[in-house]
Amino acid sequence: MRRLGRCVDHGTVQDYWNHNTAYHRWILDIAAEHGEPDVLDVGCGDGLLLQRLAPHCATATGLEPHAPTFDRARTRLASTPNVTLRPTGFAEFEPDSERFDLVILVAVLHHLDLAESLAKARRLLRPGGDLLVVGLSANKTPVDWLLSGLAVPLVRIGSRRNHETRDIGVPVADVHENLAEIRSVARRLLPGVRIRRALYYRYLLRWTAPSGGVS
Numbered sequence: 001m002r003r004l005g006r007c008v009d010h011g012t013v014q015d016y017w018n019h020n021t022a023y024h025r026w027i028l029d030i031a032a033e034h035g036e037p038d039v040l041d042v043g044c045g046d047g048l049l050l051q052r053l054a055p056h057c058a059t060a061t062g063l064e065p066h067a068p069t070f071d072r073a074r075t076r077l078a079s080t081p082n083v084t085l086r087p088t089g090f091a092e093f094e095p096d097s098e099r100f101d102l103v104i105l106v107a108v109l110h111h112l113d114l115a116e117s118l119a120k121a122r123r124l125l126r127p128g129g130d131l132l133v134v135g136l137s138a139n140k141t142p143v144d145w146l147l148s149g150l151a152v153p154l155v156r157i158g159s160r161r162n163h164e165t166r167d168i169g170v171p172v173a174d175v176h177e178n179l180a181e182i183r184s185v186a187r188r189l190l191p192g193v194r195i196r197r198a199l200y201y202r203y204l205l206r207w208t209a210p211s212g213g214v215s
Contacts, residue, residue, distance in 0.1 A: 016165035019200035037101030043108030047073030065089040106134040125209040133205035140178040
């Protein structure tokens with residue numbers, strides 16, 4: 001059977017579509033609500049999202065601990081002066097007093113400790129800032145498996161229509177929490193958080209920091 005999807009030439013800079021970039025528009029639309037925000041992209045990968053955000057941001061900071069992927073991001077963003085790349089992971093990132101209008105994690109949170117990372121992201125937001133997560137969740141319950149199964153036909157149609165690129169040469173990790181577990185942790189740490197199951201086996205999380213700031 002012929003396999004769907006393409007691979008990126010890891011030595012080149014190019015545009016592509018996959019189940020993560022499908023939600024770049026969602027992020028860009030929220031960024032526009034902030035005017036010209038200061039953005040933190042955690043696990044920025046090869047920098048495609050930062051490249052798309054940069055024209056609409058005051059500053060953008062990308063964290064990428066995987067050295068080969070960091071080098072690709074640096075190449076992609078070499079002519080983008082308002083983007084700063086740091087070859088570090090989220091746990092090691094200590095920005096002193098710097099805070100952000102947007103903190104973004106796309107297909108990254110399952111690589112990290114869920115509770116610690118959400119708490120840290122919360123602390124890094126300015127009052128009124130947004131935490132945005134495009135995440136993956138595990139299938140553990142019959143409902144999880146049912147909903148994922150029902151999505152398969154639409155996912156295949158979308159992948160074909162958009163010429164999905166599956167392999168972009170970045171590290172992958174197993175997913176441990178299902179959506180109910182992620183919701184439970186997120187609601188405890190982020191009062192009023194909005195989480196919804198989305199197409200392409202993803203969920204979308206948005207939390208807006210209160211105007212009075214967070215502790």
